[in-house]
Amino acid sequence: MDKRATHIQQWIDAYSDTLLDSALFLLSDKQDAEDIVQNVFISAFESYSSFEGRSSVKTWLMAILKNKVAEFYRKKYRHIDNVPLDRYFDQEGSWKNDDILQDWNEKDENLLDNNDFNKVMAECIDKLPLKWLIPVKLYYLEEKKADKVCQETGITATNLWKILQRGRMQLRECLEFNWFNIL
Template sequence: MTKTEVLKSWVEDYSGPLLRRAVYLLSDKEDAEDIVQEVFISAFSSYESFEGKSKPLTWLTTILNYKVADFYRKKYKSEPNIRLDHFFDESGSWRHDDVLQDWNMSDEDNQILDDSEFNKTFEECIEDLPVRWKIPVKMYYLQEKKAPEVSQELNISTTNLWKVLQRSRMQLRECLDFNWFSKL
């Protein structure tokens, strides 16, 4: 088989799994489709480096992961302004101390992750985060990458990452309080 024929069969066989993975990682179908297209372009360009020691899908998924990391790195750097005045006043004090309090949840409430409506609300809250917060949250919590890896990919310090994750959690909590718990 020629290189073109092999890659054509890969596009037919692996577009679906790669697209599902990309949608999961990016939460945007159009961006995911673009990334998958870039994966096949890269695979075509570097086909000679594929040694066949792994399955083609494994190799393509590795390329996908690099493309997603590049996507997040570029996107992370493109939105430099994040405002914190929602949480802090001019003196740097908390506007609302309630975000620091624990939720009082019963054992029944702990089953909340099984609730599809809650999960939908939670995903919407994640999508409402500023890009500079959403990207690290997705990488750390959804992709389950370690802090040093996230920091390296986004070119930020680990200390900065922890601050971003903390602020994101506060924003998510407020969003969930308003859009879910207050409606119970």
């Protein structure tokens, strides 16, 4: 084996699990995450000569991973049908059900420390329409700036804010139904 192949094999052994965990977090689909990680190592192999060692190998591979995930979402986002909004809004654009705007109880301040709540939250996030899921994950979970989310998804800032607002409302409704109403 040549030097490049030896290093890549060492990197696969050392960083596969870390990259897969990150990809699973960002994609929520094991098959997609495994494909992305495989593509990361293919890209690393192909661009091995451009790695100058200015950063750690892990940092370089994570950067490749983030670019691959962004590329994945860009492709997927551009080929999605319109999201049906008639479930939430009437013909004039007003909320059909104002009940989803009700306030949650203040007693639930430390919910993110509750594993059961986190499980319900993850399920609610995964129920978002794909056209909303991608910007919500990029903005809230990856904590990317709005302009970066717009750039990666190819949407306007106005569209992003509407998607985030509607995503929050759907998450709220899902959490109220699946968490708060069962307590």
